[in-house]
Amino acid sequence: MDRDGVDRALARLGAEHEAVETSLLALQDHAGRRLLEGADLAGVTKERWAAADAAITRLWTYFDAYSGALAAARAIRERRRWLSRDDLVDLTERLRGPGVHIAGAAADGAGLAERWSLAELVARMNELYAGSLDVVVAADAVWSALPARIDLLAAELRRTRSLAHSVGVRPGEHPAGDDLEAITAELADLREQVVADPLAFWQPAAGSSAPGGGRPDTGRYDRAALALEDVRREVEAVLAVRQDAEQRLVALRDVLSRADRTLAEARAARTEVLAKIAASEVPAVSGPPTALQEQLALAAEYRRTARWHRLSPLLDALEERAEEELCRARESLTAVTAPLAVRAELRGRLDAYRAKVARHGLAEDVVLVERYDAARRMLWSAPCDLRAAEQAVLRYQQAAAEALAPQQDRPSGPGGEDA
Incomplete structure (x- = not known):
């Protein structure tokens, strides 16, 4: 490397050093990391945080080694304005070669040393940082979303239980009372699990490699909320009954x-x-x-x-x-009353035909009078034989139709009346 190449490399590495330091300090102060450090963890979160915590510790070890190597290179560069060939060779090796020595860095804990170039060390720190940040951000997102919502739902549950008890909806006496007990147990268990193992309630985003890509899994909470809403409607229905x-x-x-x-x-x-x-x-x-x-x-x-x-x-x-x-x-x-209705209909029909016959001047017709009297005796006698009475009315209708037929065939005269 020539002098300009050395200066450019030092400037780039200095900028990367500043960026890494800023990121590490932000991670150190992250609320999620502080919560993870103080929490009594379980399950997948306990396992992943143990690995992430070790990675963060290792990150600072790498950063200190990186800082020392960068400081040593800067010291050589600043000793003189014009660098000798030996200085350039030394700086080239320091800035490009695997000159960063880190003792006991093996992942299996065997204590074997690692040697990295500064570029490789930056890449390794970025990798460890991304993995650690993913754990911290995911846990913090779950803790920020679910416990508060569970607490609000638990408060609503307590109000619903108080109202339910006031109208006699109690466990063992009403299905909704049993449901309230089940929801209470579910919310208590859910909150305990969310606090102890938040990463068990994290859904990573498909195809996303960014740290914290995903969202909290609210499935159990949503089901509990729906169940409580059903119970609330049932209690309101009972309240409406009381009113x-x-x-x-x-x-x-x-x-x-x-x-x-x-x-x-x-x-x-x-x-x-x-x-x-x-x-x-x-x-x-x-x-x-x-x-x-x-x-x-x-x-x-x-x-x-x-x-x-x-x-x-x-x-x-x-x-x-x-x-x-x-x-x-x-x-x-x-x-x-159907037979009485039939008798009334037959009486009405009989009287209607008699009135029609009278209008045409046939009220004294012997056959019509005889058949009318026969039908009337049947309809106004007790007990009335409906079948026989109906036949008698039909016979009177037929006789009336025959008697009226000649008159209907004649044209009506002045002042006359149509049939």
């Missing part, structure tokens, strides 16, 4: 009362149908829904004793079954 329980119980009593009245009406109608309609199949009418009344009484007892967690599902089931019972009662009334 509107009386109103819902009153509405239930009203629905069941209407169902009872409708069934009573159906039973009375069945008696009437059996007395007034002959040769008709009338379905039986069931009794009042005693099982629902018993459950309604149980719901009222739950409300009186503030057992909201039991009242909530019972009210939901009762509301559904009460509506079904009311629909069933209405269907039963419709089925029972």
Whole structure:
């Protein structure tokens, strides 16, 4: 190397020395490193930090050797302005050759010495620095992200548990109470593991070689948060039951009362149908829904004793079954009164044709009067034979149609009336 080459090499190595020193001091002061030094570590973090801590110690050993070698080269350069050939040879060897001697640097601890050039030593320090920084940054990122979030979720869990206990949602009595216990245990275990082994919760970024490339793994935390949200909604539902329980119980009593009245009406109608309609199949009418009344009484007892967690599902089931019972009662009334509806329809049809016949001046027609009287006797007698009455009405309709046919064929005159 000539003098200019030596000066350029010293300047470059000096800049690298300054950069390495700045990085090492930043690593030394890194909050993550201080936390790792004082933590009771376990698992993969304990293993990786032991290796990283040894690497940091080795880094300072390398840096001290690098500093000494650089200082020695600078001293030779500064002895005189014009360097002799021997000086240039010496500096070339120091700046380019494997002249840095480090005792006991073997990775296996055998105490074997290493010899490096300054460029090789910088590369080796960069490698050790990157690996150590990756451990420190990853652990610090997990500790910065997860414990605080776990603590916030634990505070929300405590509020939810207090609210749940106030409405009777307790372990062994309600599934949501059991879920709260499971979430509590999970959060405690998760926090303990995150503090002791943060690197177990680190996901490196795919394809990234930069120190600290990745993100904290929040999978377990996210699942616990979702489970707590489900429990919170369940507790809120129970709270809603407490707030509107009386109103819902009153509405239930009203629905069941209407169902009872409708069934009573159906039973009375069945008696009437059996007395007034002959040769008709009338379905039986069931009794009042005693099982629902018993459950309604149980719901009222739950409300009186503030057992909201039991009242909530019972009210939901009762509301559904009460509506079904009311629909069933209405269907039963419709089925029972069907023969009366048929008789009423036949009566209406008979009277409508009689009025039509009268408008055309055929009210005194002997055949029509005879058939009308026969049909009317059947429809207004008890018990009424619907089949025979329907045939009688059809015969009257046919006779009326035949009697009206000649008049409908004639054109209407002035002031006349169309059929």
